[in-house]
Amino acid sequence: MSCDFLALAKSGVQHLMPYQPGKPIDELERELGITDIVKLASNENPLGLSPKVKALLSDNLDELTRYPDGAAFELRAKVAATHGVAAEQLVFGNGSNDVLDLIGMCFLNPDVSAIYSDHAFVVYPLMVKAQGARAIEVPAKDWGHDLDAMLAAIEPDTRVIFIANPNNPTGTWLGHAEIERFLIQVPDDVIVVLDEAYSEYIHGVDYANGIALLKQFDSLIVTRTFSKAYGLAGLRVGCSISSVAMAGIINRVRAPFNVNTLAQLAATCVLDDSEYLQQSIAVNDAGRQQLEAGLSALGYDFIPSQGNFISFDTRTDANAVYQALLEKGVIVRPVGPYKMPGFLRVSIGLEAENQRFLDALTALAD
Incomplete structure (x- = not known):
């Protein structure tokens, strides 16, 4: 005996899809068998814990x-x-x-x-x-x-x-x-x-x-x-x-x-660690400038941002670019569910992480 449990759910729930978070590092390791992965997908603070x-x-x-x-x-x-x-x-x-x-x-x-x-x-x-x-x-x-x-x-x-x-x-x-x-x-x-x-x-x-x-x-x-x-x-x-x-x-x-x-x-x-907060802001400011300069040099248009992330226009199939970056060990975030199918969002990381992303993006154009 079976039951259509979805039919028992509230009507609003019946038409929803689960929220899709950024891909975890260990998931990509399992999928592709690679290490040395940079995650710039979930707008996390790259400094680690205070x-x-x-x-x-x-x-x-x-x-x-x-x-x-x-x-x-x-x-x-x-x-x-x-x-x-x-x-x-x-x-x-x-x-x-x-x-x-x-x-x-x-x-x-x-x-x-x-x-x-x-x-x-x-x-x-x-x-x-x-x-x-x-x-x-x-x-x-x-x-x-x-x-x-x-x-x-x-x-x-x-x-x-x-x-x-x-x-x-x-x-x-x-x-x-x-x-x-x-x-x-x-x-x-x-x-x-x-x-x-x-x-x-x-x-x-x-x-x-x-x-x-x-x-x-x-x-x-x-x-x-x-x-x-x-x-x-x-x-x-x-x-x-x-x-x-x-x-x-x-x-x-x-x-x-x-x-x-x-x-x-x-x-x-x-909240008492003002030094950590100021360092977080400074790293984000520097990283934003680094990514903006790098994307501009590669000819990508991006949306000016005041967050700890930047969304940029891939000028092509964003999912294909996303998958290609994954294969190079760089996790960013597709934003197709936001009705931005040509865009990817990259979180601002440490200088070396940002450069890793820019280098991977450069390699895709070669």
């Missing part, structure tokens, strides 16, 4: 027999002090992706719609459709968010708007005046989620810091992560910052102990 975090984690392994602090008291206090907000404004999650899911659980259902941009983070449509909400995808402008078009797309049943700033995978960004003007025009009963996973890397350009806008807009939720500039992708810790009332609602659906003990310790510690 030395302070590494020492702290090794000293606290015995704590793993006990449940984590469900309220994340120490981490909550540290994040609140770092960003100048009240501790009650914070919701913590297993990465900021978890917090996005919590927001969807709270505010999306089959009777409402949600808005996001073309070429924006693929998790938005996954989460919206999983909740059964109607997805409104707005065409992009210059590979980024067209805020005027997003305003025009708001309908009476619209409940949430998602904006990534900087955007992944295009790296585009929005300035303070743009976001503020947008928020002023959004109806009070529409929640705007400003996803700032890459905000630490931005400097020297006009940029809308969502946390600074929270005092003006009660319906704004800002999400941040420790997976990028802070180097804790494997520990999975992120948070949202919003009004106290909004945070209280989101916390109603948060699973107990959703941020593990080591993640809490590491995130609390790394």
Whole structure:
């Protein structure tokens, strides 16, 4: 006897495909039997763990027999002090992706719609459709968010708007005046989620810091992560910052102990390691310039980015270029699911890793 279990799933889930992460190094080793692999696919921090975090984690392994602090008291206090907000404004999650899911659980259902941009983070449509909400995808402008078009797309049943700033995978960004003007025009009963996973890397350009806008807009939720500039992708810790009332609602659906003990310790510690953060930013700045110069010299067009990655136009079949790079031991990221079939996204690594990618790309043209 058999059963069509897919038919039992919610209608929104029936039409989804699983999220495809960047290819792990050990998977490529198994597939091609090669070593000395460079992974520039998942926007990870190339520096490795902060030395302070590494020492702290090794000293606290015995704590793993006990449940984590469900309220994340120490981490909550540290994040609140770092960003100048009240501790009650914070919701913590297993990465900021978890917090996005919590927001969807709270505010999306089959009777409402949600808005996001073309070429924006693929998790938005996954989460919206999983909740059964109607997805409104707005065409992009210059590979980024067209805020005027997003305003025009708001309908009476619209409940949430998602904006990534900087955007992944295009790296585009929005300035303070743009976001503020947008928020002023959004109806009070529409929640705007400003996803700032890459905000630490931005400097020297006009940029809308969502946390600074929270005092003006009660319906704004800002999400941040420790997976990028802070180097804790494997520990999975992120948070949202919003009004106290909004945070209280989101916390109603948060699973107990959703941020593990080591993640809490590491995130609390790394916020005090300003030297590590500044080094991460400096390495990213230098690597971005290196990749931009290298891609330009090879004649590739790329999208100017304020993240820790660059998307470039392969001028051909991107999947073929991706596979050829894999055979040379370089893992980058196809972005076909983002409706960018000719592009690949390369994460910014250490100088030698970036050069390895550029050399491999050069060899493909020979």
